[in-house]
Amino acid sequence: MVKKKTKFMCNSCGYEAPKWMGRCPGCGEWNKMVEDVEIVQKGPRGAFQHTVSKSAQKALPIISIETEDEPRVKTELNELNRVLGGGVVPGSLILIGGDPGIGKSTLLLQVSALLSNQGHRVLYISGEESIRQTKMRAERLGVKSSELYIYSETNLEFLHDTIEEVKPKFVIVDSIQTVHHPEVTSAPGSVSQVRECTAELMRIAKTKNIAIFLVGHVTKEGQIAGPRILEHMVDTVLYFEGERHHTYRILRSQKNRFGSTNEIAIFEMLQDGLKEVNNPSELFLQERSQGAPGSTVVASMEGTRPILVEIQSLVSPSSFNYPKRMATGLDQNRVSLLMAVLEKRMGLLLQAQDAYIKVAGGVKLDEPAIDLAVLVCIVSSFKDMAANERDCFVGEVGLTGEVRRVSRIEQRVQEAAKLGFKRAIIPASNLGGWEYPEGIQVMGVETVNQALKIAFKEL
Known part of the structure; x- marks a missing residue:
């Protein structure tokens, strides 16, 4: 006997309720409750059936488990390899989200061509385009390979049969919101459909050792549409960022079970597809105004x-x-905190001043090491004095005005020296214990006052 039970689930926190509510009691957000249909199977007397497969794995001591050292598959896009942690892990489930028209399908079609050219069989499943439309886009990108298979379908059962028939090593599903499970009665893109389809694709990836890429739609808030559990189920979550009116795109890693998180890759959107940018620092600084007040450089x-x-x-x-306090690419609360430090410790009257802070190039910075550069930048605009254009600032600032130690200072200073900067103002506690690069003067400061005296000799 099959019984359908309707419930409502919050897209943000997963809170479940028997009826619809405008505001979620779990997270407090509005208009996040969506309908979810649950299918319950009962036995002849109403008791729930609970069966265990005979082929279920047994619990083993961890020291007795043998692992296969299977290498990652590297694409010819070094930027993508870096974000993934060194390449594509076989059997992994990768979710890529981004705004409409940002280039998700273009990136995955290029990756499919690169992998198929290496001799790997790739199955590209499109739920939004026909096979002829996908072929037209592939011709524009110059994609030609006999190992690349195109399939247009949204039924999960047909997808499973095609994977069994083609036997690919890589599968691209564009997009997960268009795929539907025939046994789930809700519409494609609903909470139930996205959860069940992702669970089935994850089972295919793990049991058949196939790497699967999923394209995910995003909401107007920039979050991946569907239940929040979707991001927990996959192995890697990548966000494709950028403005559609600009040519540069940023691929950011939000979650990665097989590599470092918060890695970014820079691409340039051209007529024939995406081209990787090997030196993003030079890209972000190439349009910098020389000798303009209110501008500093940080090694992040x-x-x-x-x-x-x-x-x-x-x-x-x-x-x-x-x-007014506005910040683009920075945490606005951090900017307000740093301005309070300048008022209290340096005596600058900023309480009657509007402040607008921006990170050039569309990059988002959220680490404490940018504090010193933000402070110097604010003072430069307030005093209308330009800082030395060949200075680079790194350091965390405390509430008492001290400049605190940061991590990986050697890599930061080496990057500044490679781009021709002459001085690096860093925390004094980071001095010593490492070899300074040639061509750059490393200066340590203990307080914000010392850093400002070095940056502006008039102070």
């Missing part, structure tokens, strides 16, 4: 890679009782 770490980024600020008198 994105995963394991050091990147030099320009921070810009504009501080002007406010015409309102409450001054």
Whole structure:
């Protein structure tokens, strides 16, 4: 006997309720409750059936388990290999999300061509385009390979049969919101459909050792559409970021069970597809104004890679009782905290000033090592004095005005020296214990006051 039970689930936190509510009691967000249909199977007397397969694995001591050292499969896109932790892990489930038109399908079609050219059989499943439309896009990208198979279908059972027939090593599903399970009565893209289809694809990936890429739609808030459990089920979550009106795209790793998180890859969108950018620091600094107040450079770490980024600020008198604070690419609360440090420790009257802070190039910075560069940038705009364009600032700032130690200082300074910077102002506690690169002067500071005296000799 099959019984259908309707419940409502929150897309943000997974809270379940028997009826729809405008505001989720679990996370407090509005309009996140969606309908979910649960199928319950009962025995002849109403007792729940619980069966265990005879082929279920047994629990073993960890020291007795043998692992196969299977190498990662590297693509010809070194930027993608870095984000994935060194290459594609066989049997992994990878989720790629991004805004519409950002280039997710283009990236995966290029990856499919590169993998198939290496002799690997790839199955590209499109639920949004016909096989002829996919062929037209492949011709524009110059994709030609006999090992690349195109299939247009949304029924999960047909997808499973095709995978059994083709026997690919890599599968691309574009997109997971279009796939539907025939035994689930809800519409494609609903909570039930996305959860069940992802669980089935995960079983296929793990049992058949097939690496599967899933394309996920995003909501207007920038989150991947569907239940939050979707991101917990997959092995890797990648976000494709960037403006559709600009040519540069950023692929960011939010979760990776087989590599470092918060890694980024930079691509440039051209007519014939995506082209990787090997030196992003030079890209972010190439349009920097020379000798302009309100501009500093920080050596930030994105995963394991050091990147030099320009921070810009504009501080002007406010015409309102409450001054405005805006930050793009930075945490606005962090900016307010640093401005309070300048007011208390340096005596700068910023309480009547509007402050606008921006990270050039569309990069998002969230590590404490950027504090010193943000402070110097704000003072530069407030005093209308330009900092030395060949200075690079790194350091965390405490509430008492001290400059604290940061991690991986050697890689940061080496990246600054490679791009021609002459001085690196870093925390004094980071001095010593490592070899300084040639061509750059490393200066240690203990307080914000010392850093500002070095950056602006007039102070």
